[in-house]
Amino acid sequence: MRTQNATAYRFLTPYLLIFAIFWIWPIISSFIISFQATRTVPWRFAPAFNWGRLIGDPAFYNALKNTLLILVIQVPVMIALAIVMAVLLNSPLLKARGLYRFAFFAPVVVGEVAYSAVFRLMFSLDFGIVNKLLNSVGISKIDWFSNVTPAMALIMIAVTWRWAGYNAIIILAGLQSIPEDVYEAATLDRVSRVKQFFHITLPLLKPVIVFCAVLSIIGTMQLFTEPFLITERGGPGGGTETLGLLLYRQGFRSLNFGYASAVAYTMAGLAIAITLVQLWLMREPK
Amino acid sequence: MTSRSQARLGRVIALHLFLTPLALVWLFPLWMMVVFSTMPDNGIFSPGIELLPHDNFLDNVANLQRDTNFIGAIGISVSVAVTYTVLSVLLTSMAGWALARYEFHGKGAVVAIIFGTITLPYAVVLIPQFIMVARDFALANTWIALIVPPLFNSLGVLFMRQAFSMMPAELFDAARVEGVKEWRIFLFVAMPLARPMLAALAIILFLASWNNYLWPLLINSQPGAMTAPVALGTLIGLTKVSWGGIMAGAVMLTVPMLIVFVLLQRHFIAGIAAGAVK
Numbered sequence: 001m002r003t004q005n006a007t008a009y010r011f012l013t014p015y016l017l018i019f020a021i022f023w024i025w026p027i028i029s030s031f032i033i034s035f036q037a038t039r040t041v042p043w044r045f046a047p048a049f050n051w052g053r054l055i056g057d058p059a060f061y062n063a064l065k066n067t068l069l070i071l072v073i074q075v076p077v078m079i080a081l082a083i084v085m086a087v088l089l090n091s092p093l094l095k096a097r098g099l100y101r102f103a104f105f106a107p108v109v110v111g112e113v114a115y116s117a118v119f120r121l122m123f124s125l126d127f128g129i130v131n132k133l134l135n136s137v138g139i140s141k142i143d144w145f146s147n148v149t150p151a152m153a154l155i156m157i158a159v160t161w162r163w164a165g166y167n168a169i170i171i172l173a174g175l176q177s178i179p180e181d182v183y184e185a186a187t188l189d190r191v192s193r194v195k196q197f198f199h200i201t202l203p204l205l206k207p208v209i210v211f212c213a214v215l216s217i218i219g220t221m222q223l224f225t226e227p228f229l230i231t232e233r234g235g236p237g238g239g240t241e242t243l244g245l246l247l248y249r250q251g252f253r254s255l256n257f258g259y260a261s262a263v264a265y266t267m268a269g270l271a272i273a274i275t276l277v278q279l280w281l282m283r284e285p286k
Numbered sequence: 287m288t289s290r291s292q293a294r295l296g297r298v299i300a301l302h303l304f305l306t307p308l309a310l311v312w313l314f315p316l317w318m319m320v321v322f323s324t325m326p327d328n329g330i331f332s333p334g335i336e337l338l339p340h341d342n343f344l345d346n347v348a349n350l351q352r353d354t355n356f357i358g359a360i361g362i363s364v365s366v367a368v369t370y371t372v373l374s375v376l377l378t379s380m381a382g383w384a385l386a387r388y389e390f391h392g393k394g395a396v397v398a399i400i401f402g403t404i405t406l407p408y409a410v411v412l413i414p415q416f417i418m419v420a421r422d423f424a425l426a427n428t429w430i431a432l433i434v435p436p437l438f439n440s441l442g443v444l445f446m447r448q449a450f451s452m453m454p455a456e457l458f459d460a461a462r463v464e465g466v467k468e469w470r471i472f473l474f475v476a477m478p479l480a481r482p483m484l485a486a487l488a489i490i491l492f493l494a495s496w497n498n499y500l501w502p503l504l505i506n507s508q509p510g511a512m513t514a515p516v517a518l519g520t521l522i523g524l525t526k527v528s529w530g531g532i533m534a535g536a537v538m539l540t541v542p543m544l545i546v547f548v549l550l551q552r553h554f555i556a557g558i559a560a561g562a563v564k
Contacts, residue, residue: 007468008390015381015443016396023438026411026418027403033413088305093298102548103309106316108558109543111497113515114536117522118319121529127331129318136335161315166558173559214405222409225499229522247409252504257413264409275405 030261038258050262060263062238063246066152067221070242074156075216079209081160082167087201089168090175104165112162116229119158123230148239151231155240158226163219167212174208175201210278218271224248243267319540322533330529343534350521350531355509359517360538366432366513367495374437374491375484382446383472387458400440411438416504427511432502436495442487445560449483450476486557489550493543514539 037046054060085104094100107115123130123144131141144150178201186196202209224244227234234241243263251260317337322330323346324339350356384390385397415435420426453476461471477484502513512520518535521527547554 004388005390008384008388008393010469011380011384011388011472012396015377015437018377018434018437019400019440021418021438022415022435023403023411023440024399026414027406029414029417030410085308088301091301093294093301094305095298095302100305100309101551103312105551105555106544106547107312108554109493109497109547110316110540111515111543112499113497113519113522114319114539115315117518117532117536118315118322120522121322121330121533122315122318127333129335129337132333132335161312165312169555169558173555218405218407222407229519232523244409247412248500251413252416257417261413264407264413267407268410271405271407 030264033258034261034265036258039256043258050258053259054262054266059238059241059246060266063241063243063263064266066239066241067223067243069152070156070159070223071217071220074159075213075220077156078160078164078216079167079212081164082171082212083205083209085164085168086171086175087197089172104168106165107162108166108169110162112225113229115158115162116226119154119161120230123154145231146236148236151236151240155223155226155231158230159220159223163216167216170212171205171208174205178204207282210282214275214278217274221267221271316540316544319533319536322530323537325530325533327528327530330533342530343537346528346530346534347538348531349528350535353521353524353527353531354512354517356514356517356535356538358510359512359514362429362432362512363496363514366429367492369429370433370436370495371488371492373433374439374442375488377437378439378442378487379446379477379480379484380472381443382448383450383476385443385447386450387476400443404440404444412500412504415501419505427506427508431505432513435505436498436501439491439494442491445487445557446480446483448560449480453479482553482556485550485553486560489546489553490557496539496543 033043034050035045035047036043037049088094089097089100089104122128125131125141125143125145128144130144135141142150144154182200182204183196186200191199222244223242224247227240227242227245228248231240234245243266247260247263247267250256250263321337321339324341324343325336326340326342326345327349329336329340329342347356385393419431419435425431457475457479458471461475466475497515498513499515499519502516503519506512506516509517514535518532518539521532521535
């Protein structure tokens with residue numbers, strides 16, 4: 001095919017301009033800012049200023065620890081739940097499929113602020129419906145907001161509720177692309193359904209599951225709204241402080257852009273490292 | 287009844303016995319959102335267990351409007367989401383079309399840069415975007431600030447590139463032989479053929495804009511310029527605030543989207559399944 005530079009760039013330029021200004025340049029700029037002292041006028045180049053502070057900052061380690069803790073517990077639980085949802089929604093035995101799909105997929109359209117407000121109210125200490133229901137079955141009420149462990153659990157429950165269905169949609173699409181005859185052959189060979197799941201379904205779903213895991217990890221890495229609104233600015237006492245909140249606090253409350261950029265690039269570095277590990281796990285076995 | 291069909295019946299029952307409680311738990315927060323939005327504040331903060339709606343919704347809307355100009359904020363959110371969706375669909379379709387159907391210098395580089403940066407967290411660009419829009423362009427608290435920066439989203443480009451590259455070339459070549467201009471081929475041949483994909487993309491983009499929180503929170507923080515989620519968020523955590531009002535706001539943000547979801551479920555799911563926009 002002959003090249004069509006002029007025509008192609010006429011279609012491409014409007015998008016490329018926006019992409020360059022609001023995505024590519026900020027990626028570079030943020031990296032540069034992370035090496036600058038930004039609370040002096042003019043900003044000056046000071047390579048160790050922010051990164052040096054970051055390495056010795058207990059607030060950073062606290063946010064990093066909380067973020068990674070949420071990551072290693074919430075993401076696997078949610079993905080497992082999403083697989084269960086998708087497999088069961090795909091079962092030919094299921095009646096009233098539409099109702100079940102609605103129940104699991106509806107949270108996908110619910111905004112972070114709306115659901116944070118609901119979760120905050122549902123889990124409040126004395127008048128929250130969750131504690132009332134726990135009480136009515138004889139479990140004493142849990143102080144979800146004043147103790148670190150329940151507060152972390154609450155954040156994980158909220159995020160899982162919001163995103164499990166989203167992942168189930170992607171996994172369900174993956175399931176439906178597996179050809180029927182694979183299972184027919186296995187059934188003829190009297191392979192049990194459980195074995196079929198572990199030896200046929202899961203291996204064939206692996207690329208989709210890795211895709212979901214990467215998306216979820218990058219999302220959870222930036223977790224902001226839930227600890228901001230549900231546990232009120234990362235409370236109790238920084239117990240649910242995340243990297244996203246630290247970035248917000250440093251960047252937009254203290255207007256310390258250099259330090260906030262260093263935090264942002266730490267998140268990016270972690271995301272890239274985790275994506276690379278996932279891609280390595282995905283490689284074709286020899 | 288044969289043992290085979292008995293075993294099948296057992297599996298059907300077990301499946302529903304497991305899935306029904308899970309579905310109810312999943313629906314519970316949405317149900318409670320509706321219930322809370324219809325209760326007076328002294329009802330929400332009372333010791334009894336209330337699981338059914340009352341009739342206080344309109345009073346709660348009035349309470350919410352007293353706490354913040356929520357109706358005005360909804361107006362901003364609707365206008366911004368509609369404008370953003372139209373512009374974003376147009377920009378990403380054009381770019382996707384160019385990448386799918388033309389050979390040109392730099393194509394490989396453009397695709398590589400888009401793919402190479404797609405997994406970077408959005409947090410990385412937040413600070414420079416803010417400095418640029420608020421300080422350099424002095425556009426904080428404007429519509430432009432809400433609409434233009436999020437247009438960078440590249441997943442739509444990849445989605446539309448995929449859509450256009452699956453179309454048979456003969457369709458477009460026939461038009462070219464007759465001397466139809468490239469932009470007319472794009473607009474009047476390719477775009478109508480891509481309607482299902484465009485619908486999926488538009489729904490996902492609209493939803494993303496409607497629910498967007500962090501960027502509007504940072505850039506449009508003045509009361510008259512806030513979007514609805516930001517306006518609602520300012521109330522959460524205040525002491526003297528109507529929680530019935532907050533829940534009425536949550537319902538107004540959520541229920542229209544749930545209705546759209548039910549009506550257009552197929553497009554919704556297609557958009558998400560293709561990873562159109564995270």
